[in-house]
Amino acid sequence: MTSISPTINLSPKVSDEVRKTTCYMCACRCGINVHMKDGEVAYIEGNRDHPVNKGVLCAKGSAGIMQHNAPSRLRAPLKRVGPRGSGQFEEISWDEALDIAAGWLAPLRETDPSKLAFFTGRDQSQSFTSFWAQNFGTPNYAAHGGFCSVNMAAAGIYTMGGAFWEFGQPDWDRTKLFMLFGVAEDHDSNPIKMGIGRLKAQGGRIIGVNPIRTGYNAVADEWVGITPGTDGLFILALVHELLKAGKIDLEYLAQFTNAPVLVNSDPASPEHGLFLRNDAGQPLVMDRSTGEPAPFDQPGVRPDMAAVWEKDGVVHRPVMHLLAERYLSAEYGPDAVAGRCGVAADRIRDIAAELARVAFDEAFELPIAWTDFRGTRHTSMKGRPVSFHAMRGISAHSNGFQTCRSLHLLQILLGTVEVPGGFRFKPPYPKPVSAHPKPHYGVQAGKPLDGPHLGFVRGPEDLALKEDGTPARIDKAFTWENPMSSHGLMHMVISNAHAGDPYKIDTLFMYMANMSWNSTMNTSGVMNMLTDKDEHGAYVIPHIIYSDAYSSEMVAYADLILPDTTYLERHDCISLLDRPICEADAAADAIRWPVVEPDRDVRGFQTVLVQLANKMQLPGFTNADGSAKYEDYADYIVNHERKPGIGPLAGWRMNGNETSHGRGAPNLEQINRYIENGGFFVSHIPEDCAYMKPWNAGYQDWAVEMGLYDAPQPYIFDVYVETMRKFQLAAEGNGARQPPDHLRARIRETLDPLPIWYPPFEDSHVSEDNYPVHALTQRPMAMYHSWGTQNAWLRQIHGRNPLYVPTAIWQANGFAEGDWASVTSVHGSITVPVAHMAALNSNTVWTWNAIGKRKGAWALSEDATEATKGFLLNHLIHELLPPKGDGLRWANSDPVTGQAAWFDLRVRIEKARPQAEAQPAFDKLGSPVGVGPDTLTWKVKS
């Protein structure tokens, strides 16, 4: 038979219309083109004009159509009719749902607003939800940062006024060596992939530090398969090598960091370790021109990192002395750390040499003139083409804060932060601690809270403690147990509320947080806490309200469900007041808008909050005459002003009769302007302001104009964090506010003002002989937490999650394909399928995060692999460490920030008999949505 080429239509109509909005398949927030046919979503692709993704789109984003149409979507408000945890509900009207919610909440507000705990999971509207909580008056508000990556955020802000993650990015166009720590997948999902592609096309190299070689680490030129929890030690060994060889940027350190700031070095002084300051409170440096101390920012000052200064018999030494003394010590030498890190000493030396070679031998100048904050004019900008990025792999440990600090110290010593080729901040960062609020917790019946909940403490005086010294917040954030807990501790809310410690609450109100399953430690324990009853037969946590778009495991544990829309059916703003989508070269924000209307009786959660606020007449939502300020969330987005001229969106505000960007009055047409522009707004930073931002007078002025700052606020990087020293001083017995005695030693040891490394806490609470193996999870690139499983396309990519076992453990146990193993921690045991993996640290096992599902959830059939063979490591991890005989239970968290120490987990592994199902197995949940259809042939006919 001869070949027959039929005539085919090479130019079929693609769609009736393209609607441009913002993706919500993860936290990356790319621009998407939604192709519409006959009013339905037909195809989703990346928006080429968008600053985040520039047209590309990941697997999750492209699968958005399956999320939008998922059979797991909730359909109407639900009222629980069976026991908690059964999943038995009846559908009710929105009027009834809002009446019930307000009926529980309004009396709390009038009597004791702290009886409400409002925590908002993977919220992308935190500036709004926190505003709501503030106006309600409860101190008990946070999003999920405490169990996610507060170590990363807080260590970055305390050290240099911004972190990795959405705070900044490598200078992808100019960097030549990119070093990545602890990242499988990230919030910055597409930009990292784009950057790696660009870097490789330019001939750059990547060093990946991760116990597991997948994804980004698989394409890395060099892989360092480090032992979990030892990254900080490895980094400080690199610091040791670089210091010893003098491969540090002395000029950068002297000009732009507190390395020259004078520190009280008299151990007998009550101010030992604090900075020498003038009467105006400014830290002092030795000025090389005068030989006298001078404020660090004085015009013309030439900071001296060598000289010491004696005043009133007290010797003051520059931070640089303390720093060099510490890290030149042999305890940080490669030979001393190699065994612990699982990295050969020579490999550490080689990597240090490569960092030094690229940073110094490949340094370059960009001919861009700029003026620094001391008024000095520079004719060029020095580039050092080394950049770093890190994420949860290093931060989700009990030593994570100090490890993140160590990494920032390394890049600051190399002089690669905010310079061409290095790591660059994205507006509104850089933003020093001094520009952030302090925590607020002042509660008054019937009144708003006295300020924003979350912030950055400057010392013991800012802790959220009541007059009797007990915690003001239900999650015990900002207490001596974790003084610098800037994102709160969502993972402690349920256990504290259940224990009535520090006090009992009435209503737990949560949004997008799967706390009865994959978003919690001690999953079985948390289910029991949510369903536990007191001696009168009443639930220990009396009321639970939950909002989610989908039939997640948490739905079954709430009394009232407020069903959210999908991301294509809602208004949202990705605001500069919140977690924006800026690039290093531009300020940007974006919206979502209903590209389709919901076909179910659901409402966007933020609109429901507005409606609840109106029902309760919350102050920030109510005009003087008692009428509502905002009808819904879209109305709030356009008309709310946080301060005069500053609203949720920066683009197309009003300046008289003209539109203007940044500052300006509300513009009723603002959302339409965003839609016309593709769903986003972007304003580019002038070229001479694009680098050296913390010190660049031009950038500072631009930021004021944009409304990012109220006034220029140049600052120097804190390689030495004085705030931490203040907590140590308190622990040493100085000052009026004193920690409890049992915490003194730990505060002294862990709140060191210079980065340190100490072993993860679990190591000292469990026997390493009994639990010799590290156990981790990674997030797959094609899934976002629990969401991906309800997606018919994505679950075909990651529908199974065996426990990956390295060769040595595989052979020692005589494992074969198809085998099962029991995995036991000090807290619990699971029995799961195993698979062999060679590209893995020899003492680490791991699995994909949040693939395992409870039967009955997510509209999956009861026999779905996720519900039978899938499993969670969460069962092995407790929110408290095991008792160690001191009569205390220590939190399984970082002692600085309270971040959940997920990755400290130690286990032992034994071969198990083959199982029908992964253990522990749980009863099937009742489902408000049933099971999805058998066959999908998803084509919009037109």
Added chain:
Amino acid sequence: MTTLPKSTEKQLGLVIDLDTCVGCHACVVSCKGWNTENYGAPLADLDAYGADPVGTFLNRVHSYEVEPETGPAQLIHFPKSCLHCEDAPCVTVCPTGASYKRVEDGIVLVNEDQCIGCGLCAWACPYGARELDGAEKVMKKCTLCVDRIYNENLPEEDRVPACVRTCPAGARHFGDLSDPSSDVSQLVRERDGMDLMPEQGTKPANKYLPPRPKDKISVESGQGEIPQLTPVAEEAKGFVGWLDRMLDKI
């Protein structure tokens, strides 16, 4: 049996960079989305929310571990779709003429109207690149987005396969491999692009760029390719010596 054209005017195809592919599956799902909505029958998913979901995909990413003689194990992500072979055995085996190779551009396609779903072509393809759709019972395969690449309803810059347009790492390249001056042909020359399983004699159009050598800064013995750093001061003088030497440099 169906015959192949003696020659084609062009040979369009993909060049896939295995050094850069991070294995994110963006190409897999973008392909699924476009080809569900466009050319021929939608790509079905059977048992979509059940125990054994089986969907039709025209492009899949596999991951393989490699254990070199020295140095740590490596993981290679390997996207695979129809390679639009010059000597395509899937075409010659087709009993109805449904499977064919276009003279205009060398794309191998299935005319679904003539496909009887016998599966011979899938059996003949050494790459496993064809999938019989579970709902429609016709053979599905990569079309190289023939309904995108010439589509006048799309902006010119979007006239590339969906997988290429979406690839975040830029690991996928599209062009005419029969034109030695094309960007893709140059890339293949510069990076020693390879055929997949050349011994099969299929002369695939698609090419793979091999991963660059890895773990070269050092090997376990410390015999790295760059010299290690030299201390600024002798150990004996310790911190004081270091301070003198270093801070003199300012």
